[in-house]
Amino acid sequence: MLAWTIYLSFAGALLQALLPKGRPALSRWLALAVALSGLALAVLGFAAGMPNHFARFTIVDAPWVPSMGIHYLLAADGISLVLVLLTGLAAVAGVLFSWNIEARTNQFFAFYLALIGGVYGVFLSFDLFLLFVFYEIAIVPKYFLIAIWGSTRREYGAMKLALYSFVGSAMVLIGLLAAYAASGSRSTGLVDLAHAGLPVSFQMWAFPLVFIGFGILAGMWPFHTWAPTGHVAAPTAASMLLAGVVMKLGAYGCLRVAMSVFPHGMDPWGLTLLGIGSWRDVFALLAVIGIVYGALVALAQTDFKFVIGYSSVSHMGFVLLGLMTLNQIGMTGAVLQMFSHGIIAGLLFAIVGRIVYERTHTRQLAELETMHLSKRLPFAAWAFVIAGMASMGLPGFSGFIAELQVLVGAWIAKPWWTIVAGVGIVVGVAYTWRAMQKAFFSDAPPSPHLHEPGHELAAITWPEMAGVALLGAATLAVGLYPRVLLDAIEPAVRALLAGGLQ
């Protein structure tokens, strides 16, 4: 059943490409229908996993290239199910916030649904070759979405993003080829590769290669620079998907491929330099730097969307840090943070890119200051307050429980990680507060043109309200009752850890 999330999305993309030009309404409703059915399937799949405690189950297993042991193997465990659910939510919200796309609408949704299909595919693949195929399918639509429908420096942002992604996936491909050859060229199944007994010396170089390859897409410092420019250049729906699910592809790859197939790559080197004694320490350090650096840079931005872009780098640092704790609570927190950040970043980008920018035509905080948006766009202001509180990690929202778990896990592993990351949280409160204050609640004298005719802001439309409600409800629901996801994530993480990660 879950496999149909992939097929439906690709079929929807094909159908959109074949639609006649000049029928934007038809194409919107079709896209919404496809995204909603994807979400419905994801929810059903999630519910179906509940009775047997989210144990891994196979969806499809068919020989694809028998002579090379490559299988078309789709399966799911608790982690996949949570991320598939996230993809479903983000896809629906993205369609809702793209309701105003008028130019080449059918092409937009064709690329959009192709991207969604690739993302579903990655989260459901349990064959490394298949996973890689879906992973690359997700790259090309991103380029066109940003380059055609984007804004600020879109061609630059799009090309940078495509090249970063492709360099990352080239590193993954090298790791995949090498692992396939080193395991005797029998199978590319993730489970088979993990059990192939790859030599430790091999894992020692394959692990960092593949981890960085996926990490580039997860916004790992210092390979994060595609993220802010890409997010800013992208049209709203694409930046929601980029931050919401595409960065999760990277983090998911780090967990599912790099850490599961090459677990011994995280073994100690046997020598310690400045407190760093293994690849695990290296990547944890990079994650911590990313948390603090992203937050500090976000504090200094003048462009509203760049603030959110850098905040993504900071929040994704928590995911990577959680993964590197290698303990139950930290890794559970990392997966929950993937979900949580996907929802919250989607909401923030929607408010900034769609609700505010499409009406004010500026994202400069200094110009927004003079517009008194809290009075003129109260809906946007209150939505941003909710999203901002969720992003700061206040209790009651999903970000709180996720970041708390990561910090506890980090404390167990190495206390100083927690201390530095805690600084990042404090700065996170500061930049969110600053952006909120400047954009919505400023006391600055109003610009003289404000009340002239032609400067009225358009009313909020129903797709915008529906999108905000959907994402806001999701983050609140998970924040108030995290067990609903934790029940799925915990057994899967336990199984991963028991499977020889450590």
Add this chain to the structure above:
Amino acid sequence: MNYLELFRATLPETALEIAALLVLVVDLGFLRKAALTVRAGTAALLGVAGCAAALWMVPMEPLGGLSYPGTGELLLAGGGTATAAQIGILALTALTLLLLIEAVFTRHVGEYVAVVLMAAAGGLLIAAAQDLLVIFIGLELLSLGLYILTAFAKKSGASAEAAMKYYLFGGMSAAFLLFGFSYLYGITGTTNLHQIVLALYGWNAYHAAPLLYAALVMVAAGLGFKVAAAPFHLWVADTYEGAPAPAAAFIASVSKVASFALLISIGTAAVHLFDGMPGKVEVVAGIHLNPQPVYLGFRNAWSELLVVLAAVSMVVGNLAALAQVNVRRLLAYSAVAHAGYILLGLAFFSYSSRSAETILYYVLTYGLTTIGAFGVVGVVERATGSSRLDAFLGLHKRSPLLAVVLLVLFLSLAGIPPLVGFWAKFNLFAAVLGVQNTGVALVLVALAVAMSAVSLYYYLQVLKRVYVLPAVDETAITVHPTTLTVLLLIAVAVVLLGCFPALLQGWIAGFYGGM
């Protein structure tokens, strides 16, 4: 020699030659007053029929190939690489002929088709050749045809210039090749590939090691020219740019398939040198094999040469392509890069038929993709008068189908799944690592994968103009229905073969059933 046997072994070549003559007779004899489009259509269809007849005859060739009487030394191989490559050559030739239908570069369509068919016959010979003399004759037959095809647009100065450059470089490389062959014959006393490789492990060759290396370098230069490997690639960009589009497609696909089939034959001979003489293996190995560690023998020296060619081609091709502003030149340098990837597969050649299969897979699908690419370039060129990048601006508005075809083909060339180009690369690199998964092989595969990441940039430069940048001219481009059908079929094949890679792979592996 039994002429009946010879006739049987060269049935497909004969069919092509007869078809070539038939085309000439029909075109010059019966259609002198007819319109050009009718003549082009008839000639192309007759040519395709000739290819079909030759395809039908390929299975009639003797399976054991054709041997020199009394010795058992093969002149022409049968089955395996030879048959698969011949079928590929014929199918690709037919596709390039279909592109002729809407081309307007010449009034001499009959002659054009005849030359294409004769050159293809040369390609068939090369694909099966196991003897230095047959190889040389086949190469010349193919090359002479290609020089003529390049010059066929008589009203275009670029075409004449390209042909002259191609001819001068080609003549020189043929001279190198022949010189190298003569050394090889001098060292070993035989012209049969297997016997040469075997003799090169003997005392004579050991004492003539410097001469052997000189010979191998010259052979590599000659063959490197044919497959457009750097640093013997200087002709490629000019030829691809100046030649008429269908001729360029033919050069980029058929000639590549034939030359790589020859390289596969050499590689197979090198790894299978003791086959058929089980009793003597130990004796030969014990006495003659590698008398001193410094002597590389044939296989190691040849591999090292190919490694250098592969690495240089990948880097030079991809980096030079970044700077191109003309799509044809871009395709030319990307051809150099692709030759580099394939040479990597040849440098690490497996004893089993796996390497041969993956290389054939790569070169056949690459040929198919390039024919499609040149087909699109030809149409755009006819509409805009240029093949520069800017000629492709707004193509998605001017001809949405053509734009989709180009999107699929270029992404496949860049190696994006699920298109066939990705699978070809994966398969090839997996085979290389299957032979040796450490050291040089691993580094080179990493280089190849990194370089294909570079290649995405220049393919996207074209696609950006097709889909992203605003159009300067939005008039629709009309495409001849035949051309459009051919191009769409190629695009569909690229997608389907990529989604179901086992189809073509199983088909190719079927030819190696006995090995």
